[in-house]
Amino acid sequence: MKKNLQRLDLIFKNEHDTEVILRKTIGRKCDDVINDLISSGLKGRGGAGFPTGLKWKLAAEANQPDKFVICNADEGEPGTFKDREILSSVPHKVLTGMAVCAHIIGAKKGFIYLRGEYKFLKPSLQKVIDDFHVLLDDLKIDLRVAIFLGSGAYICGEESALFESMEGKRGEPRNKPPFPTDFGYKGQPTVINNVETLAHTYSILKYGPDKFKDLGVQDSRGSKVFSVSGDTPIPGIYELEFGMSLQKFVDDFGDGDSKAVQVGGASGFCVPRKKFEKTIIGYQGKLRGTSLPTGGSMMIFNSSRSMYNVLHNYLDFFVEESCGQCTPCRVGTQQLLLGIQAVKKGEQPSSYLDRLLDLAEAMRVTAKCGLGQSVANSFSSIVENFREEMIY
Amino acid sequence: MAEVKQLVKGLADQHGRSMESLLPILQGIINQEQHISEDAMVEVARELNISAAQVYGTATFYSFLHTKPLGKYVIRVCKTITCMMHGKNQIIQELEAVLKINLGETTHDRLFTLLETNCLGQCHKGPAMLVNDEPYTELTPEKVRAIIMKYKQQELNVN
Ligand SMILES: Cc1cc2nc3c(=O)[nH]c(=O)nc-3n(C[C@H](O)[C@H](O)[C@H](O)COP(=O)(O)O)c2cc1C
Ligand code: SF4
Ligand code: FES
8 A cells, every 4th residue: 555644653762761851851941841842832632732831831830839740541532542552652751741740830749540441551550650750769859640540431531520530529520710720630730631742742852842843734733643443454553743634644544445534533523535635634723624633533434334323323422421410411412312313213304403413513502511512523524424324 | 248348448548538539449349349339338438537428429420330239250342433343243242142141231150241331442453342451352252252261261260
């Protein structure tokens, strides 16, 4: 197969410069390190795409004695498995990022919130952390990192639900604002970053911000680790440059018969074949065509797949994983599911789909957190692009 | 009852008695007993000096924290999209046949419980499942039979 896209090897590169990086960084002015991160253009890889340097700066400026740094390893989005791979093969890069963050914002305690499904990683990860603590002591960095295990709840990947969960409560998202950098874990200023985000800070600290910024396109800098699954001869984890068109991606990864790609998991968007060419993978910005942010989940569907079944599966997921706290999401997800079933069975006319689309859009505005708000992403993009498949 | 008391006390000694210890304690109970009984919840509430309702609220929120008895080995087959596309139904059927139970049930010898779960983060190697904490990927009916045999054998050796 002809390869269009350059495979990168930054994140998974086998390099061990934690000590050098930490020594160098703690000798620098915190503002300079933050400015490096800001100028690198690094944005959060957990889905929302918040500028990482700015997040650290906000937490550094907060005026409370207790602060926390948390690595979000809840990775529950269907079709995402890159954080597991990063934590198994380059955990020291993630820890380096956490230590630098802790140093800059003034945190003495760090946590890795590891989803329960990844409990099998805990022993090896704990060993790396133990060794890391020895190094921290040598460098006189006052930080301890602990693993906090989740217990099977997708919503706990949402940052405020994650804090609630760590506090022993039901994983129900909080109202925002206040944001975590002011009021996070235990009500204290907290930086919470995705596993991959933290691993990228290692490369930026080692190679400088320009090397990172050279990769990608405007507003979407650097590389991104993609989790590729579905109808592909080569499923797996790939580090690619931001800014590629979906057509190029499908040329490399599809099976020659791709009819749609779901970008960003169940809470992401479904892109049909006719839009591959003008869809660019990156954060929303001044890119040509439609640009899609993504936590890195790329699920490819070929023409043998029923998009009704795909949507049904996603809605099953949301019905189960909705925390139930707010009505638009708790009732809305169920009604969307019942609704497409009714249309399929002919109990409702096809025009009923338009009412369901209205409901999904209403959830986007009224739901309390990102889960309920993003159901419309997949719902609307699948129903609008594959309307006949919903009916017949 | 006395046993549960001991277990909960030990876990509280290990993890602490603040609210932040609640989830680790509940997880510790699951490790030992596969489910959190009402007695255990009351005990946890007493140790942490919080209401039993609070413990119940947290315990019932998480899909890995069960409040009904389960088998010693809890099998969770991923039912999310990629695993579904790659034949998870066939895997469930095979497990039902080998274990002689339906989805959601526990075998008579209380060794195995068969459940479905959402995406396990192994989609590139679907179909996937967990047996307690252990992931198994790229499953085929033959592989599934061998895995179940392995656990049964392990039990025979223990007894
Ligand atoms: C329903 C829901 C689930 C989420 N799950 C995750 C997750 O598993 N991992 C993650 O890093 N971020 C997840 N997020 C995003 C987090 O809330 C948060 O934005 C992120 O951890 C911040 O880190 P970043 O800036 O490095 O991306 C989720 C958000 C929502 C609304
Ligand atoms: S939108 Fe859904 S998941 Fe989020 S708070 Fe409301 S019910 Fe819970
Ligand atoms: S869909 Fe089954 S592991 Fe992700």
